């Protein structure tokens with residue numbers, strides 16, 4: 230682990246070394262299973278890839294319990310086991326002709342996948358508007374501004390009030406379920422419900438689809454959040 234700094238009370242940005250095969254470069258929305266302990270807690274913790282630069286990988290995490298509290302006490306040079314990248318990530322194949330216009334809507338730690346997302350989708354020629362919601366003070370907004378066509382920030386209110394979903398070819402969201410559901414309802418009311426993709430959170434054990442611990446009922450049958458997701462079309466899971 231190379232660095233681990235607090236970016237806001239309760240939020241940390243961690244940088245680590247991860248030798249990445251060229252065919253496994255992390256995509257926005259993919260995650261890694263992290264652990265920095267031997268046996269207790271038993272399970273590794275899933276954290277989205279915030280950024281990837283060569284063999285450097287970054288994670289933005291919020292301390293909520295035992296595992297993330299242990300992460301927050303890591304110092305440069307401490308060992309960290311990283312398994313991944315895992316899961317499907319946000320779709321990259323939505324446009325058959327010209328690249329589209331995308332809104333990325335994140336709340337709290339749910340802003341994490343969209344730092345990499347803004348870089349990758351703009352790199353593919355898309356226009357990317359970011360909508361970042363914070364319940365406390367905003368953080369890393371200058372860094373996000375450097376990567377997106379526009380950034381809208383809401384502190385203490387509802388980020389979903391800030392967006393007109395009709396202007397977008399696709400809308401990606403990650404964060405509190407209540408926020409993602411409100412956005413989905415808004416998209417449906419505007420007649421664009423099929424354009425929204427959500428990144429689901431679930432308690433995970435293996436992270437690779439072997440244990441079925443994160444199974445979720447969807448319109449297409451039972452799906453594993455870790456392997457079939459964490460990104461799903463909203464209409465399949467909400």
Ligand SMILES: Cc1cc2nc3c(=O)[nH]c(=O)nc-3n(C[C@H](O)[C@H](O)[C@H](O)COP(=O)(O)OP(=O)(O)OC[C@H]3O[C@@H](n4cnc5c(N)ncnc54)[C@H](O)[C@@H]3O)c2cc1C
Pocket residue numbers: 260274275276277278289290291292293294295296297298338339341342429430431432433459
């Ligand atoms: C695919 C995926 C990507 C994620 N990416 C990020 C990220 O980039 N940054 C980040 O901060 N967090 C992320 N999370 C959430 C993160 O995995 C959990 O916050 C973490 O596992 C909590 O571990 P803990 O040991 O600190 O908390 P625990 O001690 O395990 O739990 C503390 C409290 O948090 C609740 N909780 C724990 N995990 C979850 C969860 N997944 N969903 C809902 N409630 C939970 C528990 O019920 C408990 O009340 C992601 C989760 C998933 C599934």
